[in-house]
Amino acid sequence: MFLRTFGWSFAITAVGLIAAGLLWGAEGFGIVLILSILEISLSFDNAVVNATVLKRMNPYWQKIFLTVGVLIAVFGMRLIFPLLVVGLTAHLNPATVIDLALHSDQTYNGSTYAQYLEAANPAIAAFGGIFLLMIFLDFIFEEKDFNWLSWIEKPLEKVGKLEAFSSVIALVTLALAANFFAAENAETVLLAGIMGLVTYLAVNGLSSVFEAGLEEEEEAEAEAEKTGKSIVQVGGKAAFFLFMYLEVLDASFSFDGVVGAFAITQDIFMITLGLGIGAMYIRSLTVFLVRKGTLDDYVYLEHGAHYAIGALAVILLVGIEYHIPEIVTGLIGVAFIGLALGSSILRNRRAAAAGGSGDSELVGSNSH
Template sequence: MNILSIILTILGLSLFEIISSIDNAIINAEVLSTMKQKARRWFLVWGLLIAVFLMRGLLPWAIVWAVSPQLGPVGSLLAAFSSDPKVHAAIEQSSPILLMFGGTFLIFLFFHWLFMEDKNFGLPGERFVRRQAVWFYAIVSVILAVIVWYALKSHPVIAFGAVLGSTAFFIIHGFRQNAELEEKKLLDKKSNLSDLSKILYLEVIDATFSIDGVIGAFAFTLSVPLILLGNG
């Protein structure tokens, strides 16, 4: 990779991470405001380390290693900067499934934001689109079917990458949706939920946001160091 590609990749990842982290920061602030000082301090130190930094640090490396086990743990981390032809061949072989995996996830994430997320309307047509939220699942299902249809003509593994991306999206957002429903209980001043319950909730919600960032990053690059820099 040349220096311009590296800079653009890091900038793109950073922008994606900033945008996707805004909701996460708001949720954290709301729940932390209902917790005692000791629990709040524990989460800000250890909770963020576990759910954010470890997740974003280990998950991209684990994914690359999983699809290219022949590289080994160290090779998976440094593959993008290796000059070994065998390493390049391994990355070239695994890149379609990873790129399709991350790309499909990112497409689903965009349409979820477009149709389902609460937002302040600023552009013409946004309010109309938001009222069509019922069509979200139909639209992404059709998109997935089209992607898989054309991917199968190229290689079944690429189609499998698209299915993995959609599966990851619905699993992660299923957990997040359930967590958001629980948030109302956590913010209730009369709630008897302990600070430990609130910490566990924040761990889950932060982990889902971190996974969003990691999986979406594979639509930008397969380089683990660049993902770490961009998501960091």
């Protein structure tokens, strides 16, 4: 199963690195490898969160996630989307943006493509930061079957019963970020952050439609069999909303990786290849977690991933004004995942030692 799930990732890695070596020599090979590792380290928590959504999709849509989703992630989010952002924020026409991207040392009005992308960072960070913050807040405020850090999560679950409280917190955070970290770009940051909030509410609302229809799905499939309508189409229509949610989530995670990649190289093709290889592994890892039932076996992994998302959201917002090294972002995510995995293993051992009878106690008392 491991090779079946990661086979395409291994194959694309081999082809990509060979191509990098042939096109750009040893230096290009090394840069693409570093970018791949950077993308994986920054997005490991993304894979865990993706898995919580993907497990509700049927096998057909899981394959779509691994095929069409990869194309969107590589070419859409890590190549075309930055071009769109530069064009919109710098008010450049598409031809100029593409020309700048293809010629990294070329300037337009005194700035290169990388400099234009860096100038767009406040808008990118505000959008992605608020979107990710909403994911974290909605998780931390909702009632959960298991609590990892009970002393934090239980009080917040009570507070979270207030209607739209997470949106209020996000808006207050956005206002503070615009005031303290974006004195010269406050209007841009506020607009981008509000768009991030609106996007989250929209895609989350669509996925909630799917959630509400889960109980009716079997009836719909039975009706589809009677009428001769494709069951795949029925499942596809329902899963489409979740697929869109995953793609926007991936975009939010890819922002810091794309911007950070220009600190390593300004060659857009190296960046796309390196980050694309990393994105492929994240998708394979997501499917692997689903098929192995890892989230059910290690119940705190989802918690750790969401805490990492919360930390990334803060880093993005602070990064509007201050540069935070990508290695710091990656290590924070890995640390949360590692701690959550360790806590899950300890919980499972205690449950096994108690013959499974202590599960309910562990749910309420575990706070490491």
